[in-house]
Amino acid sequence: MNSSSAEIFTLHQSPQKNTESIIEINNLKISFGQQEVLKDVSFNLHKGENLVVLGKSGSGKSVLIKCITKLLQPDYGKITVLGEDVNSLEGKKLAELRKKIGFLFQSGALYDSMTVKENLEFPLSRMEQKFTKEEKYEKVISVLENVGLKDAVNKMPSELSGGMRKRIALARTLIVDPVIMLYDEPTTGLDPLTSREISKLINEVQQKYHTSSVIITHDMDCAKETGDRALILKDGTILAEGKLEELENSDDAWIKAFFGKT
Amino acid sequence: MGSYKYSSRAKDKTTFFSEIGNIAVFSGRTLRYTFSFPFEFREFLKQCYAIGNLSLGLVAITGAIMGIVLTIQSRPVLSDFGAEAMLPQMVAVSIVREIGPVITALICAGKVGSGMGAELGSMKVTEQIDAMEVSATLPIKYLVVTRVLAATLMVPILVVFADALGLLGSWVGTNIKGSVNIVLFFSHAFSSLDFIDLVPALIKSFFFGAVIGLIGCYKGYTAGKGTESVGVAANSAVVLSSLLIIIVDLVAVQITDLML
Ligand SMILES: Nc1ncnc2c1ncn2[C@@H]1O[C@H](COP(=O)(O)OP(=O)(O)OP(=O)(O)O)[C@@H](O)[C@H]1O
Numbered sequence: 001m002n003s004s005s006a007e008i009f010t011l012h013q014s015p016q017k018n019t020e021s022i023i024e025i026n027n028l029k030i031s032f033g034q035q036e037v038l039k040d041v042s043f044n045l046h047k048g049e050n051l052v053v054l055g056k057s058g059s060g061k062s063v064l065i066k067c068i069t070k071l072l073q074p075d076y077g078k079i080t081v082l083g084e085d086v087n088s089l090e091g092k093k094l095a096e097l098r099k100k101i102g103f104l105f106q107s108g109a110l111y112d113s114m115t116v117k118e119n120l121e122f123p124l125s126r127m128e129q130k131f132t133k134e135e136k137y138e139k140v141i142s143v144l145e146n147v148g149l150k151d152a153v154n155k156m157p158s159e160l161s162g163g164m165r166k167r168i169a170l171a172r173t174l175i176v177d178p179v180i181m182l183y184d185e186p187t188t189g190l191d192p193l194t195s196r197e198i199s200k201l202i203n204e205v206q207q208k209y210h211t212s213s214v215i216i217t218h219d220m221d222c223a224k225e226t227g228d229r230a231l232i233l234k235d236g237t238i239l240a241e242g243k244l245e246e247l248e249n250s251d252d253a254w255i256k257a258f259f260g261k262t
Numbered sequence: 263m264g265s266y267k268y269s270s271r272a273k274d275k276t277t278f279f280s281e282i283g284n285i286a287v288f289s290g291r292t293l294r295y296t297f298s299f300p301f302e303f304r305e306f307l308k309q310c311y312a313i314g315n316l317s318l319g320l321v322a323i324t325g326a327i328m329g330i331v332l333t334i335q336s337r338p339v340l341s342d343f344g345a346e347a348m349l350p351q352m353v354a355v356s357i358v359r360e361i362g363p364v365i366t367a368l369i370c371a372g373k374v375g376s377g378m379g380a381e382l383g384s385m386k387v388t389e390q391i392d393a394m395e396v397s398a399t400l401p402i403k404y405l406v407v408t409r410v411l412a413a414t415l416m417v418p419i420l421v422v423f424a425d426a427l428g429l430l431g432s433w434v435g436t437n438i439k440g441s442v443n444i445v446l447f448f449s450h451a452f453s454s455l456d457f458i459d460l461v462p463a464l465i466k467s468f469f470f471g472a473v474i475g476l477i478g479c480y481k482g483y484t485a486g487k488g489t490e491s492v493g494v495a496a497n498s499a500v501v502l503s504s505l506l507i508i509i510v511d512l513v514a515v516q517i518t519d520l521m522l
């Protein structure tokens with residue numbers, strides 16, 4: 001086992017006995033120049049689980065999920081997604097794996113030369129399965145209804161508000177019914193009401209499609225609403241993991257401060 | 263636990279030589295994906311339309327004015343030698359061989375190259391390229407190959423267009439002093455033009471187009487983080503592709519010269 005496992009105090013032994021791991025990350029290490037962003041990160045994501053990742057801004061949360069889809073290559077460590085070693089995947093095999101993963105970017109990353117409809121149809125047209133024009137349109141409308149933005153179908157991303165863009169981006173990730181969802185701050189910049197709806201939507205997706213998700217968030221309400229388990233990232237390692245309530249009631253001074261309980 | 267070491271990512275520091283190496287690698291990758299299935303035909307057509315539509319007016323005006331100016335400026339020299347009758351031939355050869363291709367390419371470098379640099383640069387900065395990659399699309403295939411091919415195809419077409427308007431401008435120029443029948447003018451002009459003038463000029467135009475597309479996409483695709491890198495990408499795309507166009511022109515002239 002890794003040497004730093006002593007530092008990770010597991011507050012709650014999650015039911016790992018007979019749960020299948022969808023994502024396994026072992027000893028992940030990545031640095032940019034001199035800056036070591038992730039030093040030694042290991043965790044598993046179980047089937048059908050919502051895992052919340054907490055941590056201060058700049059602690060490497062976005063970098064972590066980018067490694068899962070091989071947008072970034074780690075310097076060291078092994079990442080297994082759905083039984084495949086991500087870092088050794090190339091070309092077609094990598095593309096096939098990526099089709100099963102939905103990735104919500106922190107910035108939304110809508111294609112700004114395309115309308116909302118074209119944005120949503122883009123991932124559909126990349127699937128093996130071919131859809132007719134009507135089927136595509138139906139899917140677009142139904143997923144837009146889910147995020148409450150049916151009227152925006154013919155708008156350009158530049159005509160939308162920040163929160164609307166975020167919801168369209170979410171719709172774009174959900175439209176292909178992914179097996180794994182990686183949400184990078186799904187509720188940031190949204191009002192409390194919409195945030196709650198998005199949290200609900202995340203749970204619905206989990207229940208309906210048995211999706212396993214990693215949810216990065218600073219929004220405690222969203223974390224509580226959606227998370228089955230949480231982990232806290234600090235200084236490039238996992239400081240603690242367990243159920244959110246247990247983390248909140250931790251005795252560790254830093255964790256207390258993080259949850260605003262000084 | 264097993265341990266796995268991966269080669270570290272490309273370093274951020276770029277020197278002159280590493281830049282050349284990177285451009286070569288980028289061009290190689292683009293070439294490789296050009297010949298791999300499936301081809302993004304719709305995006306290609308969209309880019310062709312964008313490039314042609316974007317530069318047509320500019321190229322037309324510049325071509326016509328170059329024709330007029332060249333004619334007016336050459337006339338005194340030619341009449342000193344008593345060779346004023348050679349004016350259409352001389353202008354036709356200079357436009358078709360050199361001025362048409364180079365001026366058109368430089369204009370496209372400014373208009374199209376900077377556009378590609380800025381567009382791909384902003385797509386990179388706002389993670390749109392990453393988003394494309396995770397939806398199982400190769401950005402180099404979807405964005406780069408289509409743009410490079412579109413530029414390679416459209417620049418020669420624009421060159422032919424500029425040549426035609428240049429000759430027309432030249433006719434206008436000759437008519438400022440004295441009048442020449444347009445049919446007579448063009449028959450004179452074309453009589454001096456050989457295959458050997460047209461073909462190398464067209465071939466080099468394809469290369470100019472490829473340079474514009476490749477450098478524009480390379481600069482955009484490798485843009486750094488933050489919004490200011492979009493401006494840097496657009497700017498350096500224009501500077502580098504203009505420079506390369508001149509260098510390619512020099513090489514092309516040498517090769518043509520050797521073959522004749
Ligand atoms: N491509 C990159 N090149 C260089 N440094 C990077 C790159 N991506 C991330 N970093 C650095 O890695 C660190 C972690 O970034 P990351 O985006 O993962 O933070 P984060 O935890 O998601 O923060 P936030 O909550 O603000 O989104 C930052 O210090 C950032 O400067």
Ligand SMILES: [Mg+2]
Pocket residue numbers: 061062063106184
């Ligand atoms: Mg982040």
